Amino acid sequence: MKQYIQLIMLLLLPVVLHAQSLSGVSSNEVIPDHPRLLLLKAEEKILKDKIATEPLLKNLHEEIILECNRMLPLSVLTRNQQGRRILHTSREAIRRIFYLSYAFRLTGDGKYFKRAEKELLAVAALSDWNPSHFLDVAEMTAAVSVGYDWLYHELSENSRKEIASAIRSKGLQPSLEKQYNGWLAGNNNWNQVCNGGITFGALALYELQPEESAALVNRALESIRRPMTVYVNNGAYPEGYGYWIYGTTYNVLFINMLETIWKKDFGLCEAPGFLNTATFMQHMEGTAKVVNKLAVKSLERVTESKQANLQCFNFADNGSSTVINPVMYWFAGKTKNLSLIWRELDKLATLEVKKDPSLTKDRYLPMLLVWSKDVSFRNVKTPAERMYTGQGKSALAIMRTSWDSDHSIYLGVKGGTPNESHGHMDIGSFVMEADGIRWAMDFGAQDYHSLESKGIDLWNMKQESPRWDVFRYNNMAHNTLTINGKKQIIAGHAPIENSTEKRGQMSVSMDLTPLYETEVSSLKRGAGIINDEYVLIRDEVRTGNKEASVRWNLLTAATPELIDDHTILLSMDNRKLTIKANGTVSLKSKIWSTESPHDYDTSNAGTTFVGFEFDVPANTRQSIDVILIPGDKQPVMECSEIQLF
Structure with missing residues (x-):
């Protein structure tokens, strides 16, 4: 009965969302075959060539592969709830599935595919993805959808069916229920993350449900404009450093998926202040790494910093430690302002030299390589504004x-x-x-x-x-x-x-x-x-x-x-x-x-x-x-x- 009700709701999705839809995508459009999310099949060679010619990226690629090797013997994830959340599980699912799928696409080694498929089927089989705290659902939907899309042609028909069914019933369907989708009207990171995560699922299943998926994308196109209004003040993000990374990364992933498939951003990048927000983020990071070494020992104990090469302006609910920030490479490419990655390149080089384990804790780290494929690392100048x-x-x-x-x-x-x-x-x-x-x-x-x-x-x-x-x-x-x-x-x-x-x-x-x-x-x-x-x-x-x-x-x-x-x-x-x-x-x-x-x-x-x-x-x-x-x-x-x- 529950599955029947879910099916009916999915069939009614275009009607439910019609009143909310902006001029956006059409269910009649032909979209690329799998893999279609973020990195098309034809772009793999471009990325490989970039990695081969850029030492920083080559080292990072090798670190990701090494981390995938460390994942191979791990037990699959289970539904381990802590308080209100299974968010830690969803985020680890992204990290494992994204890394392993990336490793398979770039190396062709079947051991990474097999391990990724094992993880995909395990999280697909969970009882639910915790819709009462919808960030958990959004991130798990993103994780499973990336694996489904990037590994689509290697997955067996039964595996595809199980994974697609989980994306529908545990990701997309709960987003239609009023008790779970209050984020649609929000103007903070919840809106960006949840719209981004659900769009991963809608686009992964597009050929199976073109009308429903188009409606979900159009709903997201309207809804995500709300949090994008917060960038109007010279790109400043009210929730601060860590939440900028969270919300803005998903906002960019959403835009990137649209651009990859439809070759346009539907006007989202025209939101006032949005393309300047990476400048805000750059200023949020404090003194240079070489001088922060003087205070690492003392400050690490106090701030629980995992990297401690930089400190950020950590107002509100934010920690003081800075982190590798892959989305800055997207902004650098989009705006042609290479100074945006001046400090990012320094952080990346430092963590690689130190073999710092925090480097491969970033669940979207492979996107640093994807977003770098069209960005030159030469003539990256020091920022001018003080x-x-x-x-x-x-x-x-x-x-x-x-x-x-x-x-x-x-x-x-x-x-x-x-x-x-x-x-x-x-x-x-x-x-x-x-x-x-x-x-x-x-x-x-x-x-x-x-x-x-x-x-x-x-x-x-x-x-x-x-x-x-x-x-x-x-x-x-x-x-x-x-x-x-x-x-x-x-x-x-x-x-x-x-x-x-x-x-x-x-x-x-x-x-x-x-x-x-x-x-x-x-x-x-x-x-x-x-x-x-x-x-x-x-x-x-x-x-x-x-x-x-x-x-x-x-x-x-x-x-x-x-x-x-x-x-x-x-x-x-x-x-x-x-x-x-x-x-x-x-x-x-x-x-x-x-x-x-x-x-x-x-x-x-x-x-x-x-x-x-x-x-x-x-x-x-x-x-x-x-x-x-x-x-x-x-x-x-x-x-x-x-x-x-």
């Missing part, structure tokens, strides 16, 4: 003194609102690096399951939600201000203002008043790099009819020393940073513990809060300048001469 700004719900500014100097300064400043998917109460916060050390850091997210399993209503974004009691999520744990011990106001929003880039100064300011309006009448923060020598943070507080007790906070993994009420010295790996504060109020330098009183919070061992406390009387305007000075440098001009607001 400053980037983007508005929106996660408004931000990023500036640096150099892309490749051992002594560069990097500053990322966060504006916007906490009321954003995966958002934190981090408005006004910043990260700061100098001499290869991250001096001002951000915790990033805690593992979701560790909180959900303790009953924390983590996805409730209301002002009084338990989410904001999680130690890492509220403003007390970020490099911003806390006034009278209160949390930031969820409904508040602070855009980037007064962006300045001139000789001797890169800076921005923000009006933080909407985040603190119950405590003060006005609050402004400015931040910038001055003379390529030091960072200046300026805060101006205006009180109403009550006094304001202010905490100026900075999170660090360095060892702190209080020199006097205005001065704090940070030390790490034989480097140092001096924090000096001056203002029109009486200041007190402080060190606070990062240990949480809640049993559900993760350990923050190896970190410390440092900063200053001061009081602002009622009906008063006061300001404070804090400068962060690397090494033995001394400011060459008075801060009072510098305009930030």
Whole structure:
């Protein structure tokens, strides 16, 4: 009966989706034979020739083959649910099936086909792909569809039937059910991933169900335009570094599938800001690998970094470790801006030389080779822009003194609102690096399951939600201000203002008043790099009819020393940073513990809060300048001469 109902729903699919369809694909069109997803059969030779002539790609190809050899004796995946999710299983299925299918197509060795077929049949036979958490379904559908398509002509008729049936019943059909497809109306990574994953399935089965598949593709063409509107602010992605990789990779995979089959993108790349979003991502990564080595040992313990050659601006629910990012090669080819892969090539070379096992943990790593086949690695220049700004719900500014100097300064400043998917109460916060050390850091997210399993209503974004009691999520744990011990106001929003880039100064300011309006009448923060020598943070507080007790906070993994009420010295790996504060109020330098009183919070061992406390009387305007000075440098001009607001 269940199979009968599923069949009826699939037959009704064109009717269900007709009202949502944009002008898109037609079921009458002839599309390429298998393999048709991402890499056509005729393109295999192009890829082989590219690998043969480019040492970096040759080494990467060989690493993928070695990893496939390590997969051969592994047991097949099972339905291992953790809390709400089997997402880890779906992602490992992509990694195994994609790698093994790639290895077979490029080498012709039957052992990779046999192992991939074994995995395909195992996950196809699972009871379901966990539609209540639809990301699990989307990624499993992508995994199984790539294997079905890339290995189609080698699979037996029975294997094809079993795999195709699983794609239909466990992937496509649940996407039609209202209780599971709320992501269609979303504007975040869920929409991009789920539309991308389901489109993998629709295109893999196209000749078996042309009307149903065309309808699904047209539904996705309409729906995916919603999250693509978030790129409008100069390409800035509100959910941050890791979610950019997740959502944007699936968005590009979706576009790439359309272009491979229909030779057009149906106008998707015309979405404002979309083709500039790789520039946003490039700026999100901090100081160069060669200087980050100075802090690897200390920072790895704190951030749980697996690569630690770079740190990113990890606002919101993001870790600080950077990763290999295959989709940057697609953007480089699409925009003809080869500087987008300047750092990517360096990361790739470093991980290959080190034989770093994290290299082959990326489930879409074979796409780096596919997207590189038409990209030249010659004359890849260092990026030219040193400053980037983007508005929106996660408004931000990023500036640096150099892309490749051992002594560069990097500053990322966060504006916007906490009321954003995966958002934190981090408005006004910043990260700061100098001499290869991250001096001002951000915790990033805690593992979701560790909180959900303790009953924390983590996805409730209301002002009084338990989410904001999680130690890492509220403003007390970020490099911003806390006034009278209160949390930031969820409904508040602070855009980037007064962006300045001139000789001797890169800076921005923000009006933080909407985040603190119950405590003060006005609050402004400015931040910038001055003379390529030091960072200046300026805060101006205006009180109403009550006094304001202010905490100026900075999170660090360095060892702190209080020199006097205005001065704090940070030390790490034989480097140092001096924090000096001056203002029109009486200041007190402080060190606070990062240990949480809640049993559900993760350990923050190896970190410390440092900063200053001061009081602002009622009906008063006061300001404070804090400068962060690397090494033995001394400011060459008075801060009072510098305009930030």
